[in-house]
Amino acid sequence: xxxxxxxxxxxxxxxxxxxxxxxxxxxxxxxxxxxxxxxxxxxxxxxxxxxxxxxxxxxxxxxxxxxxxxxxxxxxxxxxxxxxxxxxxxxxxxxxxxxxxxxxxxxxxxxxx
Amino acid sequence: xxxxxxxxxxxxxxxxxxxxxxxxxxxxxxxxxxxxxxxxxxxxxxxxxxxxxxxxxxxxxxxxxxxxxxxxxxxxxxxxxxxxxxxxxxxxxxxxxxxxxxxxxxxxxxxxxxxxxxxxxxxxxxxxxxxxxxxxxxxxxxxxxxxxxxxxxxxxxxxxxxxxxxxxxxxxxxxxxxxxxxxxxxxxxxxxxxxxxxxxxxxxxxxxxxxxxxxxxxxxxxxxxxxxxxxxxxxxxxxxxxxxxxxxxxxxxxxxxxxxxxxxxxxxxxxxxxxxxxxxxxxxxxxxxxxxxxxxxxxxxxxxxxxxxxxxxxxxxxxxxxxxxxxxxxxxxxxxxxxxxxxxxxxxxxxxxxxxxxxxxxxxxxxxxxxxxxxxxxxxxxxxxxxxxxxxxxxxxxxxxxxxxxxxxxxxxxxxxxxxxxxxxxxxxxxxxxxxxxxxxxxxxxxxxxxxxxxxxxxxxxxxxxxxxxxxxxxxxxxxxxxxxxxxxxxxxxxxxxxxxxxxxxxxxxxxxxxxxxxxxxxxxxxxxxxxxxxxxxxxxxxxxxxxxxxxxxxxxxxxxxxxxxxxxxxxxxxxxxxxxxxxxxxxxxxxxxxxxxxxxxxxxxxxxxxxxxxxxxxxxxxxxxxxxxxxxxxxx
Numbered sequence: 001x002x003x004x005x006x007x008x009x010x011x012x013x014x015x016x017x018x019x020x021x022x023x024x025x026x027x028x029x030x031x032x033x034x035x036x037x038x039x040x041x042x043x044x045x046x047x048x049x050x051x052x053x054x055x056x057x058x059x060x061x062x063x064x065x066x067x068x069x070x071x072x073x074x075x076x077x078x079x080x081x082x083x084x085x086x087x088x089x090x091x092x093x094x095x096x097x098x099x100x101x102x103x104x105x106x107x108x109x110x111x112x113x
Numbered sequence: 114x115x116x117x118x119x120x121x122x123x124x125x126x127x128x129x130x131x132x133x134x135x136x137x138x139x140x141x142x143x144x145x146x147x148x149x150x151x152x153x154x155x156x157x158x159x160x161x162x163x164x165x166x167x168x169x170x171x172x173x174x175x176x177x178x179x180x181x182x183x184x185x186x187x188x189x190x191x192x193x194x195x196x197x198x199x200x201x202x203x204x205x206x207x208x209x210x211x212x213x214x215x216x217x218x219x220x221x222x223x224x225x226x227x228x229x230x231x232x233x234x235x236x237x238x239x240x241x242x243x244x245x246x247x248x249x250x251x252x253x254x255x256x257x258x259x260x261x262x263x264x265x266x267x268x269x270x271x272x273x274x275x276x277x278x279x280x281x282x283x284x285x286x287x288x289x290x291x292x293x294x295x296x297x298x299x300x301x302x303x304x305x306x307x308x309x310x311x312x313x314x315x316x317x318x319x320x321x322x323x324x325x326x327x328x329x330x331x332x333x334x335x336x337x338x339x340x341x342x343x344x345x346x347x348x349x350x351x352x353x354x355x356x357x358x359x360x361x362x363x364x365x366x367x368x369x370x371x372x373x374x375x376x377x378x379x380x381x382x383x384x385x386x387x388x389x390x391x392x393x394x395x396x397x398x399x400x401x402x403x404x405x406x407x408x409x410x411x412x413x414x415x416x417x418x419x420x421x422x423x424x425x426x427x428x429x430x431x432x433x434x435x436x437x438x439x440x441x442x443x444x445x446x447x448x449x450x451x452x453x454x455x456x457x458x459x460x461x462x463x464x465x466x467x468x469x470x471x472x473x474x475x476x477x478x479x480x481x482x483x484x485x486x487x488x489x490x491x492x493x494x495x496x497x498x499x500x501x502x503x504x505x506x507x508x509x510x511x512x513x514x515x516x517x518x519x520x521x522x523x524x525x526x527x528x529x530x531x532x533x534x535x536x537x538x539x540x541x542x543x544x545x546x547x548x549x550x551x552x553x554x555x556x557x558x559x560x561x562x563x564x565x566x567x568x569x570x571x572x573x574x575x576x577x578x579x580x581x582x583x584x585x586x587x588x589x590x591x592x593x594x595x596x597x598x599x600x601x602x603x604x605x606x607x608x609x610x611x612x613x614x615x616x617x618x619x620x621x622x623x624x625x626x627x628x629x630x631x632x633x634x635x636x637x638x639x640x641x642x643x644x645x646x647x648x649x650x651x652x653x654x655x656x657x658x659x660x661x662x663x664x665x666x667x668x669x670x671x672x673x674x675x676x677x678x679x680x681x682x683x684x685x686x687x688x689x690x691x692x693x694x695x696x697x698x699x700x701x702x703x704x705x706x707x708x709x710x711x712x713x714x715x716x717x718x719x720x721x722x723x724x725x726x727x728x729x730x731x732x733x734x735x736x737x738x739x740x741x742x743x744x745x746x747x748x749x750x
Binding site: 021022094097101 | 729
């Protein structure tokens with residue numbers, strides 16, 4: 001099998017992931033899109049490992065690492081989403097804007113107490 | 114010998130330090146009436162003891178030099194009296210190029226002027242005890258007089274031009290401090306600043322003159338400079354530069370404007386500045402470096418013109434003044450111009466002779482004027498009159514002083530002024546006729562203004578009014594008939610000096626021989642001037658005899674508008690420039706700083722628009738950036 005097929009598939013997967021991260025409003029779906037991107041990378045790693053006939057199979061080892069890390073990341077991410085939901089009754093990313101710059105506030109040169 | 118000279122200079126300095134630091138010790142800074150009186154008494158003792166010590170040492174030194182035991186025969190004209198000369202170097206300061214040797218020298222010229230300085234300074238100190246009684250700042254006042262004396266003595270005894278310049282500058286500082294003694298009044302502190310700035314203007318030239326001489330001669334020592342073979346152009350440049358300093362310190366045209374304003378200081382200070390220190394320094398320095406000036410004829414010509422203008426103009430201004438002290442101030446300018454004229458005519462002998470007698474009689478006149486002002490409570494002659502009966506001692510002293518000023522025999526001024534006029538008459542120079550004519554005219558005007566001041570102060574109807582408590586700047590009203598004894602003693606001493614110094618100078622010192630033909634001419638001219646004023650006054654004693662000037666009176670009273678011209682030419686443009694600088698500083702320099710701050714804040718506002726809290730937008734931006742970089746790397750890489 002030519003290397004092009006898995007690479008194209010992984011590129012498509014990655015693009016779908018990027019689109020999901022940038023465009024979805026549901027936080028869980030954003031997390032899933034991140035998983036998609038990670039797995040696209042995993043696919044690349046395995047494909048190139050085979051194609052390059054790496055004797056140490058570094059690509060496969062790295063894939064195992066990524067899977068473990070992705071599991072931990074999803075655990076953390078879901079916990080955060082849960083906490084946010086308990087606080088705000090929403091997990092809509094568009095509406096979680098507490099870190100925005102308040103453009104209506106006074107001149108920053110003034111010393112505030 | 115050199116140790117004694119050092120001691121003479123350092124004693125008043127020590128008194129100044131003690132007076133400034135020690136007069137209130139150990140009771141601290143409490144300002145009760147009793148503490149002030151105590152501090153004043155202690156400060157007076159410091160000053161008078163040091164002054165007396167300096168005087169005794171000076172007399173001893175003069176005696177040593179007159180016996181000729183000390184060293185080689187000295188200078189050109191004082192060799193007859195004070196043949197000795199002592200010089201010693203205390204230390205040598207390496208500067209990398211021309212070294213500065215801290216040298217003191219005592220020869221005939223320094224002794225003559227030195228004696229004048231210590232005698233007048235001591236008289237002023239004693240007089241001030243009475244005059245400044247009850248002044249809370251008396252301790253610092255007497256300490257500054259001591260410092261002033263010390264600085265003048267340093268100038269007189271300096272054997273090195275840089276050392277001389279140190280004393281010269283300290284005098285400038287002291288004149289500022291003392292003229293502004295009553296600084297509560299804004300006008301007084303302005304007068305002090307004016308005196309400081311105007312003399313400083315001349316001092317710049319003086320300093321560069323010293324540099325020119327020092328670099329050309331390879332040494333700052335006066336002996337080396339005098340004996341060095343300098344090219345003529347260097348001589349002319351250096352002496353002209355020195356002349357700027359001389360004009361500043363000795364109040365000659367065109368830097369004379371500070372002296373009348375310096376009358377804002379207490380009257381004893383005027384006596385000190387006008388007789389012993391400060392203005393004498395300018396004439397002294399020319400006499401000290403006289404061989405250099407003799408080698409630079411153009412400088413002497415400039416000096417002659419300055420003197421001719423100064424003596425007549427100042428005498429006319431004196432004729433129109435109503436303030437007694439200002440009359441004396443303009444008379445000082447006029448008399449100093451006589452000395453400058455004698456120097457320009459080639460006779461340093463006559464100049465120094467006149468410097469000595471003028472020191473005595475002008476100090477006398479100022480101290481008497483102080484007593485009069487003390488009595489009347491006003492400086493203005495229109496408030497005086499008929500004081501003859503109330504102030505007999507002061508009247509006698511002032512009569513002697515005015516006689517000396519007019520040049521009437523046998524007062525000292527007759528002999529010295531005759532020496533000056535004879536020297537001018539017999540000199541040869543392009544400016545000689547101008548100078549001689551001006552000198553003769555001035556003799557007449559001097560007679561006129563002296564007679565006017567004398568008549569208006571002591572004769573005629575009494576115009577003394579009960580004045581309210583005077584503002585600071587005039588003396589306190591004194592209720593007694595005559596001034597306190599501490600003020601009369603110095604007057605008596607100086608009166609004797611002013612009367613006899615001329616004969617003494619003639620008899621013992623051989624300073625000058627009376628040239629009878631010119632003496633008779635000037636005497637007649639002086640009496641003519643005085644006679645005209647007397648006739649005018651006799652016809653109507655109530656009216657100021659200055660009316661004889663007619664329409665010319667107002668310009669004379671305003672000293673020919675020199676102050677106004679200087680204000681228009683120099684002061685106002687400088688103020689305008691200063692305001693421009695302030696505006697530039699506020700608008701351009703500060704504006705740039707503030708503007709850059711405001712610009713940054715404004716730009717940051719644009720950037721803040723991106724900070725809308727949507728994490729997805731941030732990631733989009735990040736990705737766009739990465740893409741851009743990747744594309745750039747591919748395209749340009």
